Amino acid sequence: MESILAAHETLSSKANLSKALQDVDALISLLQNARDNIESDPDTTPLHIAKLKTPLKQSFDKIDDDLKEVNKGLNQYQKALKDKFKASALPTASIGSNASDGAATGLDSQRSLVERAIAMHLLREGKFDVASTFVKEVSAQAAGQDDPPRWLEDFADQEGGEDENMDEDEDGELDEELYGELGRGHLQRKFAEMYHILDALRNQHNLTLAIEWARNHSAELEDRGSNLEYELSRLKFVELYTSSPDDANTALLNALDYARATFPTFNSRYARETAALVTTLAYSTQLADSPYSPLFNNPSLWTSTSQLFTREFTSLLNLPSTSPLRTAITAGGLALPILQKVERIMSTSRGQWTSVNELPVETPLPANFMFHSIFVCPVSKEQGTDLNPPMMLPCGHVIAKESLEGTSRGKSRVKCPYCPIESKPGEARRVYI
Template identity: 30%
Template sequence: MGDALFAAIRDIDRVAKKQRTCSAKTAQYLSQMEDEIRAAKAKLEKSASREEKKRLLKELHDKLLTLRLPGQIEDKQKEFYGSVSRLGKSVDKHFKSESFGDRETNLDDELLDKVIANHFFREGEPQLGQTFCEEANVSVSEDLKQSFLDMHVVVSELKNHNVLPALEWVKEKREEERASPLEFKLHSMQFLRLLGSQGCKVALNYARTNLSQFANTHMLEIRQLMGCLLYHNNIARSPYKELLSEMHWETLRHTFVRECCSTMGQACESPLLVASAAGSLAIPTLAKFATVMGKKQDWTTMEQLPVEIDLGHEFTFYSIFACPISRDQASRDDPPMMLLCGHVLSKQSVTKLNKSNSKPFKCPYCPSEQKFSDCVEISF
């Protein structure tokens, strides 16, 4: 898949290069035609006799035919569209269509449209989102639209290293009198900005006013910031130069978006992006499984995926229980069961331990004994 993708990118780059060449040559030929026509027009305005004008027009016509400018423009266009046509064939060649089963799902089309519309607004594309809402006949609340719009206004300011709008938002959303880690990070970045632009005195006064409230929770970070005062003339060459890294601003923007979405009751990551990314990781494995198994096993009728697909920790949104005895993950058919002693095993493992329904069985991890009826099915 990776090799095919890089090959397709190379083909696209070639077509883009051909398009730029075609555009430049076409502009050159049109400019040359314009110069010839303007020169002929100037001569026509000066000529008095009808025969002279006819002669000048014939000369212009013959010259344009000799230069073949329209023909050259047409040739370049044909060459470019030929490249575009070959690109389509190249994509078909590198990305072969693979069918590995059609699983019927009760997909809610209206819900999917709302997720797509929500994605456009949360990504800072209100015009695109509004157009989609009108064409798909779905609605997103005006309050949510405005909240996303306000969020991106603050994010834009953070890209310009202006933390004041973000600080105003944090103070407005602050619960009671408790300061958040985001607020500390914003004050820290503002302190560094003031230190670099207005000097030690202004930065120190700012720290006394805004950083002292975080002394109990962020003392180590505050000490590092105070150490920057010794190198205020050239922090970039100091032991604290890492604090000026652009990575901190990127992390700050990401943290702000997460807190803002959490305040709005929205997922921290776009559900559409998460689902698309997870699907793109799972599809190659499923396609390979379908190719190997052929018609022997139809995975589309199974309750669970036939193979384990590791999507990485970034796609883990809830706890996963694995039985300490069988090492299998819990499922709808094999849920976790809690014993009287508090230890948790899978239902299948408890069933194997409970050889006789009338007699109690012993927990494999402690001396506690219990019957199958004493075990409680739990949900995470």
């Protein structure tokens, strides 16, 4: 690794183009001078041309020398990289798909989805300018196609999708309003709002905007069983409490006032927690030694609250909390060594894998990369659907809605098929996966 770093250092300090650029600039001004002289007095043309000859050759030689240094540096860098990273073929997208029929495989066949994922990722990362340029370029390319990607409409905040035809003007150009700019996009506005609030929360430790947002979305958050509003208020309480160590009494009273005004709204769900928070006021002089110390000396509280805010904000947009593109690429990177091995074995044994879109091996991933998007009812063995969703019984066992209705028909109490616990049919809750 040291040799790579050393070569990189040489590239940036010595073997860069700055000397060559200077010399090219000097050459240009030499030529411009000569041109100006000739222009002002055309009779002297042969003289000026003759005078140029030697300096011109010297300049070119100098630039050549400058570039030699750069080439030397680049070669060293290339060699260092090659020595460190032995060349090995990367797996192609053909594994697991039947490429023999010549059809587009892997990412090529899903170009539109990949482009959409990239645009979404850029938005989610707050790179609005880049996202906007990307969407514009895809739109421009799509203008020449018979079947332009439909996702562009999402970025223009279009409702529904009844009309399968792209709107075209008389001259065949795409409707600028519909596909043209990201600025109309509902998603961009939402993410801009999210970043605005996150900046205040994460970088300035200012809770005002986040609390206001949570209050405005209180009902939706409550529906999700979210604890964001409570967490923000708790943080605000802690902040007031610890805000001015020089004037602890005022800080204490401010925190108490805040608790009185705000905590009663959380009584139904967080009565115990809020009571504990108020109790901390009794320990104010020995907080560090009290059982509540972790609450007040927790430097990661702002980070974790920011993460919670991001998760809740994106979930109200029906989006996962991390960019799907990031998840896919990280998972792909983790699985790469296995795929590489599979391809090597298949090529040496001339093995053929014919199942379309299926890999011949498992690619184990960490638990946070596991997504269980499918539920199969253990009773009926049927896959869950929106009409027949998984339902959790009070005992924690999950069966499909139709199976639950089947066992509970006409009865006021139903016994779980997997344990002895009985419950009322109405006590089962829908599980979202």
